[in-house]
Every structure is written in structure tokens, then in C-alpha cells.
Amino acid sequence: MLRNYIKIAWRNLVRNKAFSAINIVGLALGLATCLLISLYVFNELSYDRYSDKANRMVRVVFRGTMDGGQINEANVMPPVAQTLKADYPEVEEATRLQSVGYPTINIGDKTFRDERLAYADSNFFQVFALPLVEGDAKTALVQPGTAVITRALAQKFFGNANPLGKSISIKSWNALFRVTGVIDKIPVNSHFHFDMFMSMAGLPDAKSPSWMTSGYYTYLVLPKGYDPAKLEAKLPQMVSKYMGPQLQKAFGMTITQFRQKGNDVSFLLQPLTDIHLRSNLTGEMEANGDIQYVYIFGAIALFMLVVACINFMNLSTAGASKRAKEVGIRKVMGSVRQSLASQFLIESLLLTAIALALAVGLVYLTLPLFNELAGKALHFNFLATPWLLPGLVLLGVVVGVLAGSYPAFFLSSFKPVQVLKGARFTGGRKSIGLRSGLVVVQFFISITLMIGTTVVYRQLNFIQNKRLGYEKDQVLVLPETWLLDKKEEVFRNQIMQDPRVVNVSTSGYLPAGPSNNNNYMVYPETNSTQLVKTVRYDVDYNYIPTLGMQMAYGRNFSKAYGTDSSGIILNETAARTFGWNGNALGHTITHTENDGKPGVYRVIGVVKDFHFRSMHEAITPLVMVLGKNSGTVIVKIKTKDISGLLATLKQQWEKLTTDAPFNYSFLDERFNNTYLAEQKTGRILGFFAGLTIFVACLGLFGLATFMAEQRTKEIGVRKVLGASVPSIVGLLSRDFLKLVAIAIVLASPVAGYTMNKWLQDFAYKITIEWWMFVLAGVLAVLIALLTVSFQSIRAALMNPVKSLRSE
Numbered sequence: 001m002l003r004n005y006i007k008i009a010w011r012n013l014v015r016n017k018a019f020s021a022i023n024i025v026g027l028a029l030g031l032a033t034c035l036l037i038s039l040y041v042f043n044e045l046s047y048d049r050y051s052d053k054a055n056r057m058v059r060v061v062f063r064g065t066m067d068g069g070q071i072n073e074a075n076v077m078p079p080v081a082q083t084l085k086a087d088y089p090e091v092e093e094a095t096r097l098q099s100v101g102y103p104t105i106n107i108g109d110k111t112f113r114d115e116r117l118a119y120a121d122s123n124f125f126q127v128f129a130l131p132l133v134e135g136d137a138k139t140a141l142v143q144p145g146t147a148v149i150t151r152a153l154a155q156k157f158f159g160n161a162n163p164l165g166k167s168i169s170i171k172s173w174n175a176l177f178r179v180t181g182v183i184d185k186i187p188v189n190s191h192f193h194f195d196m197f198m199s200m201a202g203l204p205d206a207k208s209p210s211w212m213t214s215g216y217y218t219y220l221v222l223p224k225g226y227d228p229a230k231l232e233a234k235l236p237q238m239v240s241k242y243m244g245p246q247l248q249k250a251f252g253m254t255i256t257q258f259r260q261k262g263n264d265v266s267f268l269l270q271p272l273t274d275i276h277l278r279s280n281l282t283g284e285m286e287a288n289g290d291i292q293y294v295y296i297f298g299a300i301a302l303f304m305l306v307v308a309c310i311n312f313m314n315l316s317t318a319g320a321s322k323r324a325k326e327v328g329i330r331k332v333m334g335s336v337r338q339s340l341a342s343q344f345l346i347e348s349l350l351l352t353a354i355a356l357a358l359a360v361g362l363v364y365l366t367l368p369l370f371n372e373l374a375g376k377a378l379h380f381n382f383l384a385t386p387w388l389l390p391g392l393v394l395l396g397v398v399v400g401v402l403a404g405s406y407p408a409f410f411l412s413s414f415k416p417v418q419v420l421k422g423a424r425f426t427g428g429r430k431s432i433g434l435r436s437g438l439v440v441v442q443f444f445i446s447i448t449l450m451i452g453t454t455v456v457y458r459q460l461n462f463i464q465n466k467r468l469g470y471e472k473d474q475v476l477v478l479p480e481t482w483l484l485d486k487k488e489e490v491f492r493n494q495i496m497q498d499p500r501v502v503n504v505s506t507s508g509y510l511p512a513g514p515s516n517n518n519n520y521m522v523y524p525e526t527n528s529t530q531l532v533k534t535v536r537y538d539v540d541y542n543y544i545p546t547l548g549m550q551m552a553y554g555r556n557f558s559k560a561y562g563t564d565s566s567g568i569i570l571n572e573t574a575a576r577t578f579g580w581n582g583n584a585l586g587h588t589i590t591h592t593e594n595d596g597k598p599g600v601y602r603v604i605g606v607v608k609d610f611h612f613r614s615m616h617e618a619i620t621p622l623v624m625v626l627g628k629n630s631g632t633v634i635v636k637i638k639t640k641d642i643s644g645l646l647a648t649l650k651q652q653w654e655k656l657t658t659d660a661p662f663n664y665s666f667l668d669e670r671f672n673n674t675y676l677a678e679q680k681t682g683r684i685l686g687f688f689a690g691l692t693i694f695v696a697c698l699g700l701f702g703l704a705t706f707m708a709e710q711r712t713k714e715i716g717v718r719k720v721l722g723a724s725v726p727s728i729v730g731l732l733s734r735d736f737l738k739l740v741a742i743a744i745v746l747a748s749p750v751a752g753y754t755m756n757k758w759l760q761d762f763a764y765k766i767t768i769e770w771w772m773f774v775l776a777g778v779l780a781v782l783i784a785l786l787t788v789s790f791q792s793i794r795a796a797l798m799n800p801v802k803s804l805r806s807e
Contacts, residue, residue: 005275008201023312024355026698031399033361035392036370037301039378044289047189047276050131053221056092057272058228060084061281064265066521068531072279074217076267078208081121081218083242093221095127096120096200097192098807099285105158105196105484106169111660113480115153115195119203125183127221128221134164135181144202146155148181171485177203188377191275192217192285200441210242213251216745217285219272228269237269250521253531263531280616293681293757300688303445307692309403310438311346311699317621347399350510353399356392373683376675379700430650431508436739443694443780444750445744449689450776451751452758456770459759460784462766463675469610470511471548475667476635478511478649480660481727490532494652500639505546509630511612513670516631520623524578532575535612535620538627544569544607548635554585554605568601572609574621589623601625611764614674618763634667693780697787700736704791707732712731715795725797733785740784744777751776763800 015357048054063073081094098119105112116542124130125137125148132140133151140148147168154163177198186193200206222228243265246254258264270279277291293359307741363380371378380390481488488506496504508516520536539545544556557564568589575584582744584603592600601623609619639645646664653662672679715728760763 002474019352020696022701023351023359026311026695027308027352027355027399027403028358028362029691029695030304030306031356031395031738032362032366033304033688034301034395035359035363036366036379037297037688039367039380040370040376041294041301042296042374043189044277044294044319046115047289048191048272050187050189051127053127053129053271056222056224056226056698057127058220058269059272059275060220061268061270061279062214062265063268064263065533066263071265071533072281072457073214074279074283074285076212076216076218077214077243077715078206078216079242080216082671083238084220085220086232087238088231090222090226091220092223093123093127095124095219097124097199097214097217097219097285098203098206099192100219101507103170103172104480106171112157113660113663116193117196117198118192118194119200119206120148124197124286125153125181125374127219130183130186132181133184136776137181140181141199142201143180144199145175145177146180146199146202147177148183148197151182151193152185154179154182160683179771183252184280189276191288194805196555198679212282218268228271230270234265235269236544239265240345258531261531261663277707280607285678290677292761293677296681297684300449300462300692302687303449304692304695305399307442307695309399310442312351312403312696314438314699318699338642343433345405348403348405349397349400352396352403354395354463356399360392361481373687375680398654433550436649436735438745439700439736439739440746442699442738444747446689446693446696447743447747447776447780448751448754449685449692450779451747451772452755453682453685453689454772454775455680455751455755455766456685458766458772459691459762460675460678460682463615463678463763464672466611466615468671469549469608471636472512472668472671474637475547476637477513477665477667477670478633478635479663479665480631481633482631482657483508483660484656488633491652491656492633494631495635495649498645498648500637500641500645502638503542503546504636505540505542505634506632507539507629507634509538509539509629510632510667510670511547511610512667513665514611516629520591522623524580525588525590530578532574535622537622537624538629539624540626543624544633546634547610548636549610550608552606552608553582554603556605563602564604566601567604567626569605569607569608570603571619573619573623574623575606577621615764616700616762644805693783697783700787701791702782704732704736706789707735712795712798717797725793729789733788736784736788738780740780741777744773744780748773748777750778 015096045411051057053800057134059074060076062071062073062076069629071766075098078096081096084091086096102113105115122139122141124141124181125132132148137149140146148170148721149157149163157163157168163179163182168179170177177196204565205213222231240255245594247253247258253261275288277294278290279288280290355779360380367378367380370376381387382387470650481491484491492504495501510516515536518536518538522532522534524530524532539557541557541559541703544551554569557567557569561567570578570580570584572581578587578589580582580587580603584606587603589600589601589603607624611619611622612622637645649664650662711732715732717729718728755768759768
């Protein structure tokens with residue numbers, strides 16, 4: 001019986017080639033989209049789950065409020081790990097990590113600078129369950145001056161030689177490390193990636209008792225089934241016991257007084273598996289994902305599948321009249337409704353199987369493009385992912401049954417007496433109403449995605465064109481100039497003499513991309529008890545003009561004033577926060593220096609606010625002091641001969657040092673890289689919005705064809721009675737355009753609400769305007785009209801003699 005069902009199903013698919021093709025292509029696109037996004041979603045949800053202790057691990061983070069300003073730090077103070085392990089028995093293990101960036105590495109006479117390094121505690125590899133392929137994980141990082149490297153780095157540095165015992169030199173630190181272990185690699189789905197781990201035992205600051213400095217990523221392992229909230233509730237006591245005395249010494253107030261002024265500091269415990277998708281703290285080791293995007297793309301996958309299934313149901317029920325006599329004859333010959341329903345379900349499953357095979361092919365073809373859009377390295381491999389094949393089979397069965405169940409029961413319900421009399425079956429008002437509702441759902445989804453894509457691109461355009469308070473174009477950034485040591489000033493002077501250069505500054509503090517970061521606790525006025533958290537920039541005399549910043553009032557640092565070493569420049573937000581809006585000049589700011597003595601600075605100027613962080617964050621108080629901060633040279637250029645200038649700078653660099661290669665970036669590129677996640681979201685939304693519309697139009701095209709066929713005689717009569725072609729086209733198109741109009745009305749508030757929620761993540765954002773909804777609506781109407789009009793015009797131009805001769 002099953003063989004007979006499959007044979008009949010295949011004949012029906014072949015007999016109706018056009019509509020079978022529409023169904024298969026639409027369903028294949030829906031399934032392919034679902035598969036692609038599922039790969040992305042599963043990858044995002046798999047982060048940091050490679051350790052067998054992952055569900056028991058938490059990261060300690062630092063949060064606080066200072067005079068209304070928020071502190072959200074991913075790293076904490078040096079003694080936190082040891083204190084938690086010693087004072088709280090529920091902490092089974094504690095380990096730390098400190099990122100040190102990309103220093104230049106020397107192996108013999110060769111230099112390398114693309115490797116990312118970190119210091120780690122000796123138990124780090126045991127806590128994270130990262131096995132060593134060479135060496136002992138328990139002892140590899142016990143001794144100072146030891147290091148564990150990845151297999152790829154061992155091959156790069158030492159070739160096929162045994163790396164154990166080999167030396168790695170970092171001349172800029174005057175440090176030598178001995179390789180004591182090799183790991184395979186850090187898993188791709190980890191929130192950190194380093195090429196070399198050095199022993200924390202060799203880092204003097206790691207043993208510091210200071211609770212006033214941070215920089216250490218701290219992880220804990222808790223008992224199975226233990227609620228981290230219980231330990232978190234005890235942490236305020238740790239703050240009072242250990243941080244309180246140091247806070248009093250530094251700022252002259254007890255922790256109680258500190259809190260009474262509306263300030264607070266605390267430690268929170270963040271589940272390890274939440275870091276990638278639910279954490280966006282200052283100082284994250286890498287750019288994290290966002291759970292919102294997982295929800296958005298998961299919804300898109302579901303929408304695409306729903307749209308494709310709707311197409312199938314619509315076309316199957318609309319074409320009921322073609323199968324009505326078949327059903328009638330089968331019932332007269334003794335077929336029961338159950339067997340007929342099974343027959344139609346088999347057809348649905350066969351069509352789904354073909355579509356699924358086509359979808360798998362599409363996934364293989366489009367995965368490289370999707371990886372480029374999403375910034376991922378996803379793989380579609382049946383051997384590497386054992387659950388993939390059973391999952392595909394299950395998906396095919398579920399989609400086939402869901403998409404085919406309504407048509408199967410609808411078609412098998414026909415009464416043989418009526419269909420054999422020649423009655424035409426459109427399914428009645430209920431069926432027409434259902435098909436209309438399904439068309440509305442399709443265009444509701446399409447229009448929602450169109451509005452969402454418009455808002456994302458408008459927000460990105462707003463970010464690109466917003467006045468930043470500094471000039472990002474034609475600004476060259478030359479990192480690691482501290483490698484030149486005393487020759488750094490020589491290099492800077494050589495650059496300044498080039499006529500293609502407008503100005504040069506030396507500072508590691510940059511308003512876009514990776515930058516030095518220095519939180520600075522200050523008192524406005526010497527006798528104030530108001531403690532304010534600011535960001536401190538150490539700059540030189542040329543920093544403000546090089547970046548094109550504007551003074552609101554007052555002046556920039558100048559060599560003409562010998563007292564500027566104790567001068568300070570505020571941004572406008574800092575002046576307002578201190579209560580000096582418009583009148584900050586001459587006021588003083590006090591900060592407790594590292595030696596414990598108060599440092600007093602006098603305000604000499606106020607710079608106009610500029611964006612020194614992502615536009616997700618509001619501008620916060622910032623201060624600039626005159627200081628030596630070598631390491632990065634910032635060059636303002638004015639030339640079209642950029643390649644020639646870079647070649648000149650490279651020659652000058654290589655004359656001064658051979659220890660490191662010449663490296664550069666542009667400030668506008670660093671700025672754009674800050675919004676890579678939003679750019680990827682815009683591209684993916686646009687891509688899938690286009691696919692959704694295409695699939696919806698496939699269904700609309702097929703539905704319009706069926707409707708035109710059912711009204712063939714009506715059109716013939718109207719033409720005989722004098723109806724014009726435009727009036728007939730309007731008649732056939734009107735019903736579909738009404739459905740699109742309903743979809744526009746329903747989609748607009750939903751899209752508006754959803755995108756407003758997305759925009760709330762930005763401190764500086766666009767306003768969603770009426771024209772965005774109109775644009776999406778007009779596009780939807782035009783697309784629907786073009787889709788339907790082809791069949792409408794074809795039906796209107798048909799010779800009425802052909803359609804009426806059977807009457």
C-alpha cells in the first residue's frame with residue numbers, strides 16, 4: 001500500500017510540474033534558512049560549555065555606583081580569588097587570567113607580533129579542563145618564567161622540534177619564558193582566545209594586596225547544585241572587611257559613609273555560560289554576542305519555515321478542484337477518509353523530502369556567504385555532528401506532517417455525490433478565509449522584517465554621520481612605538497617634517513577601537529566630599545588639535561605655561577557633573593596619587609563632549625592631564641598619496657628598529673569595527689527579509705494562478721459584456737492587495753515596538769519615523785502587485801471564446 005501511495009504521489013507531482021516546483025522551491029528556501037540559522041543559534045548557545053565544570057563555574061565581576069556614574073567591570077582586584085577561596089568553603093576552586101595584548105615576541109633573530117598573550121594561575125588548565133598534549137597541566141605554570149603555548153604556536157615558532165624547554169623572549173619586557181606545556185587549542189566557542197599563557201607566579205602585581213586596582217579575570221568553581229546567589233549575598237561583607245579600610249585610607253571616608261552618599265561597590269557572580277550572550281561589561285576580553293540577536297534570528301528561522309508551510313497549505317487547498325473528482329471516484333470505489341488522508345500526507349512528505357534534499361544542497365552552497373555575513377566559521381558536517389542527520393529527518397517529518405495535515409483532511413472530506421455532479425470546489429468561505437489569513441501572515445512577517453531592516457540601516461547611518469566631537473577621517477594610528485624607546489621622539493619628529501602630515505600626537509588613549517583605559521576617582525574642589533568617577537586621558541600638547549577636537553571655553557595645554565603640569569582639561573559632561581557648567585575655569589580637582597599624597601589640579605579648559613566609547617553608552621565625565629604616555633603615535637594627514645606616505649613611514653621605522661615590524665591602522669576603521677555586530681545584523685536581516693518576500697511571492701504567484709483559473713468563465717463573461725483589460729486586472733488584483741493592506745496595518749505596530757526595544761540599547765539613536773512604515777508598505781504593495789499582475793494580465797487577455805465554449 002505504501003508503495004502505491006508513493007507511486008501515485010510521484011505521478012501527481014509530475015503532472016502539476018509548475019505548482020510542484022513552486023512548492024518545492026519555497027519549502028527548500030524555508031528549510032535552508034531554518035538550517036543556516038539553526039547552525040548559528042546552536043553555535044552561539046554552545047559557548048564556554050566545553051568544560052565538564054561549565055555549569056558550576058562563575059566569573060566574579062565588579063559593579064558600583066559613584067556619584068550617579070555606573071561601574072561595570074569584567075575584571076576585579078588581585079586578592080579577590082585568594083580571599084574567596086580562603087574565606088568561603090563553598091568555593092572549590094578559584095583561578096585568574098590577565099590579558100596582556102599582543103607584545104612583540106623574539107625567537108632568535110625572528111620577531112612575531114600577532115600572538116595574543118595572557119598570564120594565568122597555575123591551576124587554570126585544570127579548572128577549564130583544557131588538557132595539555134605535552135607537559136603536565138598540574139605543574140606547567142607553577143614556576144615563574146614558565147609558559148604554555150598552543151600547538152599552532154609551537155609549530156610556528158619551533159617547527160617540528162620538541163617545544164618543551166625552548167625559550168621565548170619578549171625584549172620589551174626584558175623577560176624570558178621557558179615552554180613547559182602545549183595545548184591543542186582554545187575551543188572556537190570560548191569567550192577568550194590566547195596563544196600563550198604565562199605563569200602568574202612571575203607577575204609581581206598578581207600578589208598585590210590592593211583592593212583599589214583591577215585587571216584580573218577571576219573564575220570560581222562551586223559545588224554541584226549550589227545556588228550562586230547564596231554566595232553572592234555574602235560578598236558585601238567581603239567588601240566591608242577588605243575594601244573598606246583601603247577605601248577609607250584613599251578617600252578619607254568609611255565604607256558606611258561612602259554608601260550613605262548614594263555610592264556603592266559590589267561583586268556579582270556571572271555564570272560562565274552566560275558570558276558570551278548576556279554580558280557586555282567594560283573590559284571584556286573579546287566582543288561578545290547578544291542574546292537578543294539569537295532570539296531575532298531564531299524568530300526569522302521560524303518565520304521562514306512558517307511562510308514556506310503556508311505556501312504549501314495555500315496551494316494545496318486552492319488546487320482542491322483539480323483533485324475533487326479523484327477523491328469522489330476513490331470514495332465511490334470504497335476508499336475511506338483515513339486512507340485518502342494518508343495518501344495526501346504521503347504526497348506532502350515526498351514533496352518535503354525533495355525540498356529537504358534541495359535545502360541541504362543550498363546550505364552547502366550558501367554557508368560561505370552566510371559565514372561572511374555573520375562573521376562566523378560554521379560547518380555543516382554530518383560526520384562531525386552526529387545529531388545532524390537524525391535532526392534533519394525529524395525536521396522533514398514534522399514539516400511534512402504539519403504542512404500537509406490540513407490539505408490532507410480538507411481534500412479527503414469532499415462528498416462524492418457533489419464532486420461527481422461536477423460541482424466546483426473552492427472549499428467554501430471558511431477555506432477562502434483561511435487562505436486569506438495565511439497570505440496576511442506571510443506578508444505580516446515580510447513587512448515586519450522590511451521595517452526592521454530599514455531601522456537597523458538608518459541607525460547605522462546615524463552612527464556613521466553623527467558629529468563625534470573629533471575627526472576620524474585621515475587619522476593614522478601607529479601602535480607599539482614604545483618599542484623605539486628613546487628613539488620614539490625622533491620618529492615623531494621625522495613624521496612631523498613630512499608635508500603630507502598636518503599634526504602628530506603621542507598618546508595611547510584613543511576615542512575609537514582598543515585604547516588605554518584609566519578610571520580616575522576625583523574630588524571637585526579640595527574640601528569636597530563628593531567623589532566622582534571619571535575617565536582619565538594622559539595626553540600631550542598636540543592631542544586635541546590632532547584629533548580635531550574643539551574647546552568649549554578655556555585653552556589647550558601649552559608649552560608657554562610652565563604650570564600646565566598641574567593643569568587639567570574637563571569635558572562638558574564632567575563640568576556639568578561637578579556643578580560648574582559654563583564656569584569651570586580656575587576650579588580645582590583633587591585625586592589621591594599612587595604614593596598616597598593628594599594631587600591637586602587646576603582647570604584650564606573645557607573640551608566639547610566627544611564620543612570616546614560606543615554609542616550604546618552615554619558620554620561620561622572625562623579629564624585630560626598633561627603626561628608622558630608613549631606607545632601610540634596619532635598622525636593627522638592630508639594627502640591622496642596614502643600608500644606613498646605609509647611607505648615613507650615604514651622606511652623611517654625600519655631605520656630605527658628591526659625588533660618589530662611596522663604596523664598601522666586608521667581611526668575610521670577602528671570606529672567602524674566598534675559596530676561590527678550591528679552591521680552584521682543589518683546584513684543578515686536584509687538577506688533574510690529578501691528571502692522571506694521571495695518565498696511569500698512564490699506562494700502568491702501560485703495562488704493568483706489558481707484564482708485566475710477558477711474565474712476563467714467569469715472573466716470570459718465580463719469581456720463579452722464589454723469589460724476592459726485594466727478593469728479585469730484590477731478585479732483580480734484587488735482581493736490580494738486588500739490582504740497586503742491588512743498585513744501592513746498589523747505589522748506596523750509590532751515592528752515599531754520590536755525595533756524601539758532594540759534601539760533602547762543605544763544611548764544615541766534615531767527616532768522611528770512614519771515614512772519607514774510607509775516605505776515598507778509601498779514596497780510590499782508593489783511587490784504583491786507585480787507578482788499578481790502577471791497572472792491577472794494573462795487571464796484578462798485570454799480569448800473569451802475559449803473559456804465559454806464549454807458552456
